[in-house]
Amino acid sequence: MTSDAPITQDVLTIPRKAPEGDRKNLVGLTREQLREALIAAGTPEKQARMRSGQVWQWIYHWGVRDFDAMTNLAKAYRALLAENFVIEIPEVIRRLVSEDGTRKYLVRIAGGHEVEVVYIPEEGRGTLCISSQVGCTLTCSFCHTGTQKLVRNLTSAEVVGQIMVARDDLEEWPVPGAPKDETRLLSNIVLMGMGEPLYNFENVRDAMKIAMDPEGISLSRRRITLSTSGVVPEIARTAEEIGCLLAISFHATTDEVRDVLVPINKRFNIETLVAALRDYPRLTNSERITFEYVMLDGVNDTDEDARRLLKLIEGIPAKINLIPFNEWPGSPYRRSSNNRIRAFANIIYQAGYASPIRKTRGDDIMAACGQLKSDTERQRKSKRQIEEEAGLR
Numbered sequence: 001m002t003s004d005a006p007i008t009q010d011v012l013t014i015p016r017k018a019p020e021g022d023r024k025n026l027v028g029l030t031r032e033q034l035r036e037a038l039i040a041a042g043t044p045e046k047q048a049r050m051r052s053g054q055v056w057q058w059i060y061h062w063g064v065r066d067f068d069a070m071t072n073l074a075k076a077y078r079a080l081l082a083e084n085f086v087i088e089i090p091e092v093i094r095r096l097v098s099e100d101g102t103r104k105y106l107v108r109i110a111g112g113h114e115v116e117v118v119y120i121p122e123e124g125r126g127t128l129c130i131s132s133q134v135g136c137t138l139t140c141s142f143c144h145t146g147t148q149k150l151v152r153n154l155t156s157a158e159v160v161g162q163i164m165v166a167r168d169d170l171e172e173w174p175v176p177g178a179p180k181d182e183t184r185l186l187s188n189i190v191l192m193g194m195g196e197p198l199y200n201f202e203n204v205r206d207a208m209k210i211a212m213d214p215e216g217i218s219l220s221r222r223r224i225t226l227s228t229s230g231v232v233p234e235i236a237r238t239a240e241e242i243g244c245l246l247a248i249s250f251h252a253t254t255d256e257v258r259d260v261l262v263p264i265n266k267r268f269n270i271e272t273l274v275a276a277l278r279d280y281p282r283l284t285n286s287e288r289i290t291f292e293y294v295m296l297d298g299v300n301d302t303d304e305d306a307r308r309l310l311k312l313i314e315g316i317p318a319k320i321n322l323i324p325f326n327e328w329p330g331s332p333y334r335r336s337s338n339n340r341i342r343a344f345a346n347i348i349y350q351a352g353y354a355s356p357i358r359k360t361r362g363d364d365i366m367a368a369c370g371q372l373k374s375d376t377e378r379q380r381k382s383k384r385q386i387e388e389e390a391g392l393r
């Protein structure tokens with residue numbers, strides 16, 4: 001036999017491989033689910049815990065996507081894994097880097113849907129903003145995502161996969177043998193992209209558990225912030241089952257205004273919401289809740305509003321994050337003036353709260369919620385329009 005030999009091997013392995021679509025993705029499985037999957041594929045039960053621990057480390061600690069690179073596993077076992085499984089994360093289809101270092105990825109997930117992921121570098125740390133749904137079923141009147149129809153919930157693989165996409169791009173997986181680097185480019189996660197994370201509770205929880213696992217990506221629960229519009233029944237559950245920090249899209253100080261801005265308020269009003277929030281820091285034994293407050297000109301931005309806000313949250317360990325409204329084409333609101341935002345911030349600051357005004361980062365790449373995606377859609381639409389006008393369609 002000469003150089004034809006490898007073909008024999010191909011003939012042996014290829015027919016045993018499950019078709020592409022039938023192979024299960026290992027990304028996004030909890031430790032227990034991973035163990036069960038390995039057993040189902042023929043791993044002896046006695047070995048399953050050890051094997052799943054090894055595979056877990058390869059995937060989440062070393063960032064390996066190829067079973068052949070899992071060198072502490074026997075060759076035959078690696079082949080078994082490759083026959084039954086894939087290690088798959090979303091595909092980056094567009095990547096933009098802003099002058100200020102902000103990176104924005106548009107990633108494609110199964111079904112051809114697209115979601116966005118934004119990385120914001122800061123002094124000594126970096127925050128990744130990830131999405132939990134394609135679109136959103138809620139219809140907050142100032143939010144562009146709210147105007148898109150919900151297509152679907154992201155799977156846990158797609159949620160944790162966004163973190164893996166960013167680690168790939170930042171080249172932040174550890175290098176075997178290299179000294180351990182404690183400073184992290186990607187040190188914090190915020191669930192503030194598209195979608196309402198508490199309407200996709202289990203997948204978000206499983207993905208965050210994976211991100212927090214000490215034998216993997218290993219982010220502390222205090223470096224993960226989940227933002228919700230106020231799905232009250234899931235708030236205590238978030239404390240118990242995830243334990244991360246909480247941000248709340250508060251945005252208004254009367255039910256009348258909040259009913260319009262954040263319509264879920266009609267189901268869970270300010271009083272009910274605040275009551276649920278009061279318990280959160282105790283349940284998670286953690287610091288402060290972030291109150292997000294988007295500054296809308298003439299809608300929610302008076303001194304009176306600032307004082308009402310303080311009254312409402314009295315006694316809750318809180319940080320108030322003022323967000324200058326990001327206008328989008330056709331948005332029914334305007335951003336409050338800088339003077340107005342400063343005056344509002346000052347009242348809050350005087351009362352002893354930290355009240356950072358969120359900087360608009362990555363403006364040149366449209367890093368705001370929902371905007372890259374809609375920009376791509378706009379580009380497509382205008383291409384179609386151009387084609388129509390040219391008589392090509």
Ligand code: SAH
Pocket residue numbers: 142143144145191192193194195196197227228229248249292294323324325326327328369
């Ligand atoms: N659905 C969740 C998380 C995603 S939105 C939630 O509503 O909390 C993340 C934050 O961005 C929320 O506080 C949301 O109210 C805010 N936001 C949405 N659209 C915005 C816009 N156009 N300008 C400024 N903030 C916006």
Ligand code: SF4
Pocket residue numbers: 136137138139140143144145146147193194195196229249
């Ligand atoms: Fe959905 Fe949050 Fe936008 Fe409201 S603000 S529509 S909950 S993504």
